[in-house]
Amino acid sequence: MEELVSAFDAQVDNALFWLADHASFVFDFCRLVLEGLYAGVLGLLMLPPFYVIAALAGLLAWRVLGLVPGVVTAAALALCAAMMLWPETMSTLALVIAATVIALATGLPLGVLAGLLPRLEKLLTPALDLVQTLPPYIYLLPSIALLGYGPATALIATVIVAMPPAIRLTALGIRQTPREFIELGHATGVTPLQMFLKIRLPFAVPSIMAGVNQSLMMAFGMVVIAGIVGSGGLGETIYGAIRTLDIATSINASIAIVVLTMVLDRVTQAAARTK
Amino acid sequence: MESTEALIDCQSVWKVFGDRSDEAIRAIAERDLTKQDILRQYNCVVGVSNASLQVRRGEIFCIMGLSGSGKSTLIRLLNRLIEPSLGRIMVKGRDIAALDAAELRQMRARHIGMVFQSVALLPQRTVLENAAFGLEVQGVPRDQRNRAAEAALAKVGLSDWKARFPAELSGGMQQRVGLARALTSDPEIILMDEPFSALDPLIRRQLQDEFRQLTKDLGKSAVFITHDLDEAIRIGDRIAIMKDGIIIQTGTAEEIVVNPADQYVADFVAGISRLHLIRAHSVMQPLVRWQGVTDGLPRCSPDADIDALIGLITSSGSDAVAVEEGGRLLGIVTIRDLLLGVRGETEARAA
Numbered sequence: 001m002e003e004l005v006s007a008f009d010a011q012v013d014n015a016l017f018w019l020a021d022h023a024s025f026v027f028d029f030c031r032l033v034l035e036g037l038y039a040g041v042l043g044l045l046m047l048p049p050f051y052v053i054a055a056l057a058g059l060l061a062w063r064v065l066g067l068v069p070g071v072v073t074a075a076a077l078a079l080c081a082a083m084m085l086w087p088e089t090m091s092t093l094a095l096v097i098a099a100t101v102i103a104l105a106t107g108l109p110l111g112v113l114a115g116l117l118p119r120l121e122k123l124l125t126p127a128l129d130l131v132q133t134l135p136p137y138i139y140l141l142p143s144i145a146l147l148g149y150g151p152a153t154a155l156i157a158t159v160i161v162a163m164p165p166a167i168r169l170t171a172l173g174i175r176q177t178p179r180e181f182i183e184l185g186h187a188t189g190v191t192p193l194q195m196f197l198k199i200r201l202p203f204a205v206p207s208i209m210a211g212v213n214q215s216l217m218m219a220f221g222m223v224v225i226a227g228i229v230g231s232g233g234l235g236e237t238i239y240g241a242i243r244t245l246d247i248a249t250s251i252n253a254s255i256a257i258v259v260l261t262m263v264l265d266r267v268t269q270a271a272a273r274t275k
Numbered sequence: 276m277e278s279t280e281a282l283i284d285c286q287s288v289w290k291v292f293g294d295r296s297d298e299a300i301r302a303i304a305e306r307d308l309t310k311q312d313i314l315r316q317y318n319c320v321v322g323v324s325n326a327s328l329q330v331r332r333g334e335i336f337c338i339m340g341l342s343g344s345g346k347s348t349l350i351r352l353l354n355r356l357i358e359p360s361l362g363r364i365m366v367k368g369r370d371i372a373a374l375d376a377a378e379l380r381q382m383r384a385r386h387i388g389m390v391f392q393s394v395a396l397l398p399q400r401t402v403l404e405n406a407a408f409g410l411e412v413q414g415v416p417r418d419q420r421n422r423a424a425e426a427a428l429a430k431v432g433l434s435d436w437k438a439r440f441p442a443e444l445s446g447g448m449q450q451r452v453g454l455a456r457a458l459t460s461d462p463e464i465i466l467m468d469e470p471f472s473a474l475d476p477l478i479r480r481q482l483q484d485e486f487r488q489l490t491k492d493l494g495k496s497a498v499f500i501t502h503d504l505d506e507a508i509r510i511g512d513r514i515a516i517m518k519d520g521i522i523i524q525t526g527t528a529e530e531i532v533v534n535p536a537d538q539y540v541a542d543f544v545a546g547i548s549r550l551h552l553i554r555a556h557s558v559m560q561p562l563v564r565w566q567g568v569t570d571g572l573p574r575c576s577p578d579a580d581i582d583a584l585i586g587l588i589t590s591s592g593s594d595a596v597a598v599e600e601g602g603r604l605l606g607i608v609t610i611r612d613l614l615l616g617v618r619g620e621t622e623a624r625a626a
Contacts, residue, residue, distance in 0.1 A: 180393040186356055187466075189384030190412050198412070202399045 016145050027146045034098070034152040042094035050081040053090070057263060064270040073267075076259040083252045085234065092223055092233035093260060095151060099158035099219045104212060107163040111170025111211065115204070116196075121171055128164045136161045136222050140229050154231030158222040165214035173207025174200055209272030216268060220261050234260075281365075282464055282496050283330040283353055288362030290348050290520075293319030300360045310519055322348035324520040326362075330464070335490055335497045337511030338522075339504055345520035346500045350466050353498060354387045355379060367463070384413050388457030392469040394449045396441035402428065402452050403437035409460035420459070427455040430489060447478040454486065458493070465490070467499040471506065483509050504543055508552065516540055532619050533557050549619050550582040555598045558584075558616035559606030565595070569604060572597040577605060581616050584608055 020027070045053065054077035062070025080089045114121040139157035147153045177200045185199045227235025234253045241250035291299050291313065299317040302308055310321045323345045330336045340346040351357040352364060355371050364371050367386060374382060383389075388409070396405045403424050404411075410420035428434055431451040441449055450470055457465050467486075471479045487510050490497050501507050507514045508528040515525040516536075524536035529552050535541035556577035562569075573587045573596050587596050588610065595609045608616075 178395075180391060180395040181397070183356060184389075184391065184395040187354060187383055187387075187389040188409050188412050189380035189382070191380065194412055198408075199397070202397065 016142060020146055030156075031147050031150075031152040034102075034147075034155045035150070037102075038094055038098045038151045038155060041097050042091055045090040045094055046087065050086045051078065054078045054081070057267075061263065061267055064267055069266065073263050076263065080256040080259055083256060085237065085252060085256045088232075088234045088237050088253065089256045089260060092235065092257070095154060095158065095223045095226075095231060095233055096216065096219045096260075096264070099155050099162055099223065100212075100216050102155070102159045103162035103215050103219065104166055106159075107166030107211075107215065108170050108208070110163075111167040111208075112174055114167060114171035115174025115200075118175075121175075124167065124171075128168060131160060132164050137225050137228070140226060144229050149230045151231050153229045154223065154226030154235075157226055157229075158219050161222040162215040162219040165218060166211040169211030169214065170204065170208050173204030173211075176207070177203045206272065209268075213265065213268045213272060216264055217261070220257075220264070224257060280332050281329040282332050282367060283328070283498065284363075284365040285326055285328045285349075285353070286363045286365070288323060288326045288349075288352055288364060289360045290322040290345075290352060290357060291319045291360045292322055293317065295319055296360060303361060310521075321345075321520045322357075323352065323359075326517075326520075326522050328515055328522065328525060330496055330498055332463075332496055333491075333494055334512045335487065335499060335510055337499045337501060337507035337514045338517060339501055339507040339514055340517035341502055343519075344517040346502075346517050347468060348520075349517070350468055350498055350500050353466060354383055354389065384409060384460060386462050387464045387466060388460060388462040389466040390450070390453045390457050390468065390470045392472055394441075394446075394453045394470075396449055396452055396456075398441055400440075401437065402433065402439050402441065402444070405441065405452055406437075406455045406459050408456055413460070423461075424455070424459045427459040428452070430458065430493075431455045431485070447474050447482060450474065450482065454489075458489075458495075463496060465495055465497045467497055469500050469502065472502065479506070480509075486510065504547060508547065516543070528552050529554060529557060544619065547619075549617050550585075551580050553581050553616045553619070555579045555584060555596070555608055556605070558612045559598045559608045560612060561606055562604055565607040565609075567595070569597050569607070572607070574599050575608075576600060581613060584613055588613070 054074045057077055058070045058074025060070075061073035077089075080086055110124070114124050136157070139160045140153065143153040143156045147156060181199050181203065182195070185195045190198065223231060223233065224235040224238065227233070227237070227239035230236060234257050237253040238250050238257075241247070241253065289300065289303060291303070293299065295317045296319050299308075299313050299319040302317070303313070308316075310324060313319050313321055326345075326349055328336070328338075338346045338349060348357060352359050353366065355364075355374075359372065366382065369382070371379070371382065396402075397408065400408070403421060406428050407420040407424035410423055415423075425434065425437065428437055431454055433448060433451055433455065436444060436448065436452075441452065444452065453470065470486075471482050474482065483506060499507070499510055501510075511528065513525060513527055514531055515522045516531065517523065518539055524531055524540050526534075531540060532544045532547055532549060532552050535544055554577065555575055558581070559577075572593055573591045575584060575587060575596050575598055577598055577600055579587075579596075579598075584596050588594070595607050597607055598605045
């Protein structure tokens with residue numbers, strides 16, 4: 001039995017090495033694209049001074065949540081800068097945004113297809129179950145083998161973790177169109193495309209927006225864990241603080257993470273409700 | 276305006292539900308099988324059994340039946356929301372089973388409007404956008420479809436509500452929007468699937484009258500599903516009574532009340548007031564049976580109902596009314612005939 005297991009493990013390792021050796025150009029290309037996206041978002045976020053970003057975030061929160069949340073948002077982000085963690089906070093935000101964009105760009109269309117095709121959903125469900133039950137940092141290992149140490153690895157692992165809720169909730173939203181409205185569509189003589197755009201999709205929007213919010217939150221959790229593989233940002237700050245037992249820094253970084261998470265969560269949730 | 280041209284012609288239509296429906300259909304085509312036989316031998320449920328009906332241009336045709344009688348299945352066969360298992364359905368002279376997907380969409384979009392019991396107004400859209408939905412689907416430009424939708428909303432008295440959302444409207448108003456939505460595309464045929472069942476009695480009566488008036492004014496034809504015989508009588512020019520997937524009887528309200536096809540129908544119509552249903556021509560007796568003079572009798576037309584006849588007799592003090600049409604005497608209605616008529620009987624059946 002033991003032999004069997006070690007033989008299996010050896011095969012997995014070999015396969016991974018083989019991929020790293022023979023398909024490196026694919027992964028180098030992936031790495032280039034991922035890091036490019038990350039660098040682009042980060043560049044944008046770091047372009048203006050911190051108070052401009054804080055003020056813009058405050059303005060957005062004021063628009064969708066109200067005056068008090070707006071002021072609190074701006075103040076909380078200013079606090080991150082005051083703790084000397086502004087670049088880390090922004091690089092974490094950039095990672096989250098880049099990962100969520102990729103996760104949604106693949107997850108939403110997949111979710112729509114799964115919602116329309118019950119067979120595809122049957123196929124996807126066990127795969128999603130697997131992805132969501134494995135401990136999230138598992139995804140760091142194969143990614144580090146293929147993409148190396150750095151933000152690209154963090155991004156890939158984060159995308160894997162962030163995608164399932166977007167797929168599941170989109171599929172759910174598309175599938176649960178009330179039957180009488182499907183009948184209304186048919187009786188009115190809609191084309192299949194109109195059925196999707198004018199009837200199924202509007203009913204699915206709240207569920208899809210919940211999926212977007214969930215993906216964002218999952219991405220947040222993973223980006224911090226991905227500090228281990230040199231993602232940069234607050235995750236790496238915390239990881240470094242743990243290694244040197246620097247409690248003060250770890251607490252500061254945690255506060256910054258909480259601020260960022262709360263702001264993104266509340267703003268996207270409110271935006272979903274007003275839609 | 277009413278003509279004999281059949282807009283909808285259902286010929287021996289069956290709908291069988293179940294995994295072995297194909298076998299069941301083949302068996303039905305070959306030999307005579309009852310609903311029970313099919314359930315026992317093939318484990319299939321018969322929704323509609325050998326139904327034939329014709330809806331004429333300008334007519335409001337009611338299908339009355341209790342829940343499970345197959346009336347909702349039958350109305351969905353008319354616009355092929357449900358595919359028939361057997362039989363032929365002609366709409367405007369075309370066999371709808373032969374239409375391809377695009378032709379069927381055209382047929383539904385332009386010629387057959389539908390109003391649902393659940394109303395099914397899209398909650399994210401305003402009343403106007405809901406009313407314009409049918410034309411939007413057909414690709415009609417926005418201002419043109421909005422104009423048509425506004426006109427339809429005006430017909431149902433909801434012009435002031437066009438910018439509201441469905442959730443802001445009462446049940447009766449929502450159903451008016453549903454009717455406006457069906458009218459906006461200006462179809463010849465409107466299918467009404469128990470549209471007023473969920474409304475309270477007063478609003479329901481009001482909508483029934485409005486619906487009948489509107490349909491007649493616009494010259495539309497309608498198939499109206501209901502489980503309420505009073506509603507069928509109020510609205511329908513003709514009524515088909517369904518039970519267990521079978522159309523038991525088709526006729527005007529008067530024909531059904533005077534000559535129920537079986538005990539089931541007789542029990543159904545037992546509680547219906549005859550005063551406004553039964554007309555002079557059903558209760559009158561031939562002139563030859565009348566012994567007295569006809570000169571002094573009050574006159575009425577064959578279409579005068581019992582209520583009117585009672586009025587004539589009580590106000591004139593006479594014992595009988597002479598029925599005449601175009602100056603020609605057709606028959607006599609005596610007090611005895613009237614009393615029988617009130618009970619829904621005629622001289623022939625009483626004798």
